[in-house]
Amino acid sequence: MNWFASFGVAALTAVVGLVVSGVIANFCVSWYRISSFEGGSGYFVVGLALVGGFAGFVIGMIAARYIAASATPGFWRALGTSIGVVLALGILIALPARILADVPPQIDGETLLVAFELKWPESQSTDPRTMSGLRESYLRSSSGRVVRKSERGAFFLEDAQQVDGRWVAAGGARIFTNRGERVLDVRVGDSTLAGFILPMKGSPGPSHREWSEWFPRPRDGAPALPDGFRLRFKVIKASEPLRVQQVGPFEVKTAAGYFYEAMGNTRVAAYSTFMVSYRGAPVEGLQESQWVGAIPGERAALVVHDGESTQTGNCELLVDDGGTLKRTPTGRCMVPVTPKVLTSDPAAYAASQGANATRGWLDLVSFQAPAMYRIDDAVIDTRTLTVTPFELPTEPWFPQSSFGLLDVSPDERSVAWFAYRNGDQDGYIGVTDFHANHSYAHEIDRSRMRYNEPKDIDPAWVRYHFKWVKGAEGVDSLVPRTDFIPKPYVAQLEVTREGSYTGLYLRPAGEPLRAAITDLLTTELGGTRAPDQTDGYQQVVLFDGKEVQLAVVESGGFVSVSMYRADSALMQRIADGVNRALATGRYDSLFRQ
Structure with a gap:
């Protein structure tokens, strides 16, 4: 058998080695749950397949030359021998890989x-x-x-x-x-x-x-x-209920497949599906729901996601109406469903911002207070168990729904929201009358209506700068106040998850304010100026040998005061001193609009 035939045996064996290694690698992805993040599992399969192909080529060449030197050389004998070796090695590798893997029964x-x-x-x-x-x-x-x-x-x-x-x-x-x-x-x-x-x-x-x-x-x-x-x-x-809960005549069965820790919760979260029954009979179309929320009250009621899709699914309001099931569609709702209360109470608004229920279980948290709640395309009034369609405008404003609905009118027809317009950074307070499906907006005068970030705006901020006025038709409208006294600018402390302070920032601001704050730290707060760092991007002030850096972050439009190694006491002291100075108003002209 000549060298040309030997190369043929090696090439064919390489193909077999590539396939065998690829198949084993693909099984290992499942057995060892190799993540597909950034293509990790794909690279793993391709890499091992190439290694198997190279090993197959070497095995094929060695087998071919060995058979060629034997008393009975032959192409098919060499090919069969080399492929047999590759398959045997594949079995020897696959068996222990499977035995040592944590494969769920x-x-x-x-x-x-x-x-x-x-x-x-x-x-x-x-x-x-x-x-x-x-x-x-x-x-x-x-x-x-x-x-x-x-x-x-x-x-x-x-x-x-x-x-x-x-x-x-x-x-x-x-x-x-x-x-x-x-x-x-x-x-x-x-x-x-x-x-x-x-x-x-x-x-x-x-x-x-x-x-x-x-x-x-x-x-x-x-x-x-x-x-x-x-x-x-x-x-x-996994498809059978792990947990069964009663809400009046409703029964909610929860089938959970995987558990994980949800930050800030006292319960483990899960990937689950829900099966809803009413008076012992399954509710049609709601046997693979992805979210269920219970509404407390005299009449038992649930809000249920239909389970069709996390992005395009719909919700329904189910009400026990005197022994009869009343079903009211609420429209589109995306999982995880996060009902947001419509309120003018700052405390209730703040509580709703962080009151998300643990995912994967019957939601007994979101509707605790009798009120109006928004779920994507609808407002649900849990006091009357009614649904009103709701839709924010998409142009010319861009409502920032992540900040929630900031205020509700006294007649409960309209809600206020924060928005940008035409992609710029000018903020607006918009209003939607969701009964008339009518929206309008007022531009925020940043020189007088002050805030650091949109998340700082709440019902109290809205009521301080705007007021609801009843029109000729008896409908409340939001208008800017003209008689308010501008509140001082405030330095916002940056808090880590552990509760320590790593820095503070002031916005909207640039170089003039940074220079003034640097001077304030050295002349009034006991700091000592040190050489600039990173080509002047950071101005440095020392406090008892500890470096504090001041920088202008142009992309965010703010001045940051920070430390590489957090010192909460020092940052609190600096923030208190800066805020005392800002309260005098002498730095107001340095905040850019």
Whole structure:
């Protein structure tokens, strides 16, 4: 067999090696959950396929030359040998890769969860629902008494109730692997309430689909165990309800597939679907909902997303109307659904800005106060359980819906909102009469109507600079006030997630204000001027050897005062001093409009 034939064997074997490696790599993407972020999983598959192709070429060439030197050389014999070696190596690589992977077990093609109930000791007299902190469970995989991997699950402490004199609460976690011994921990805040080794290894069987006995329990004939926590569990499919909640005659079943921690919440969030029933019968079209919100009141009511699409789905208002189900479409609503209260109360407005419910569970938070709420294309009045279509204008203004609706008129026909116009940075306060579907806007005079950022505008700011006036037809209209005294400019502290201050900023401002603030820090606040940094972009002032940098951020139109290493006390001291100076009004002319 000549060299040309050997190259042919090597090339064909390279193709087989490329395919085998690519297939194994593709399985590994699933087995090891390799992220597709920025094409990571694709690069992984292509890279391993190329390595397999190169290895196949080398194996093919070696096999061809070895067969060529044998007593019975031949092209097909060399090709068969080299391909056999590649396939054998592929099997030797794929088998341990699969065995060592955390592949979730399945039943009928669905991933599984362990649903559990935790029973408190008989001596527990305090209501556990009063415990503070994140409520969660952890399903862990251990080997040789060492936990090798774990995954967060849910714990419904708020649903705890007394059963036969003992507190019981439920929860659940995804079964993410067939490997190792399974350990379940239940936690609240920084404390672990209880931990259990589950008597379930490998793939769950039919017996695990039913509730287990409460454990731990004494062996037959052994004395009773000390008073303590007890647990029982069963295995459910991801499409089966993990949680069932009643809202009057409505029943909401929640099927959860994956859990994660939501920042600022005391509950674990989930990717879930909801199944809604009314008086025991499924509500047509609402068996795969992606969000459900409950409206408290004399008549039971829900707002339900239809589950069609996170971007183009619609919501419905469901009301128990004297024993009959009343369904009212509310129009388009995008998931996650975040109802925003229409209010003129600054405290209620501030509370609504951060009162988002934990995603993946029945929303019992958003509609707590009787009021009007906006959900995308509708205003829902939870006091009357009515729906009014709502639409913000798209031109010539550009309403910034992320800041919410800033105020509501006394006649409750109109709402105020913040907007830009024609893509510029000039701010406007717009108004929409959602009963007449009519909108108008007033330009904000930044020289007198002062704010740092649009998020600083709230109902109190609107009422200070504007007023509602009743027209000839009895409809309220918003008009600018002419008699208000401009409020002082304010330096806005920048706060980290941990609550420390890293800097402050002033806007709208540029170089003249920076020069004045630099002078203020050195002449009145005890700072010492130091050489500029980064070619003059940062002016530096020292306080007890600590550097404070002042910069003009042209792209944002503001002056920043910051530190590389945060010192909250120093930044608070600087902010207080700057704000005292700004309150005198002597720097007003330096704020650019």
